[in-house]
Amino acid sequence: MEILGTTLRICVEDLESSVAFYERLAGGKAMRFERGGVSVAAVGCFLLMSGPAKELDVLRKISATIAVQDVDEADAVLKSSGAQIIAGPLPTPAGRSLMALHPDGSVFEYVDRRPAT
16 A cells, blocks of 8 residues: 555634635635535645534544555455454545554554545
């Protein structure tokens, strides 16, 4: 499994002012979407999330988002390496994702840019 990059996950109170800051910082426009009652803005390597405290408490448990070529391959490698898949693979606005609990207790999201089949 090839890791293509990592996205930093940031929970924010005020998405609009945060987006403006990170757009200036990253030098690009945010891609926005809603997921499970949470407003999300992807700006460069930053993933900003705002929404109900209950939802954000769950999202804060995920250490980072890791971009991979193929979520199905990541699924197989993670399982054979001792990780537990706790969600997915699931379709997202940008591709597919899964959540994995690593043997050390850390949780990561793995995403690809492939449409769900």
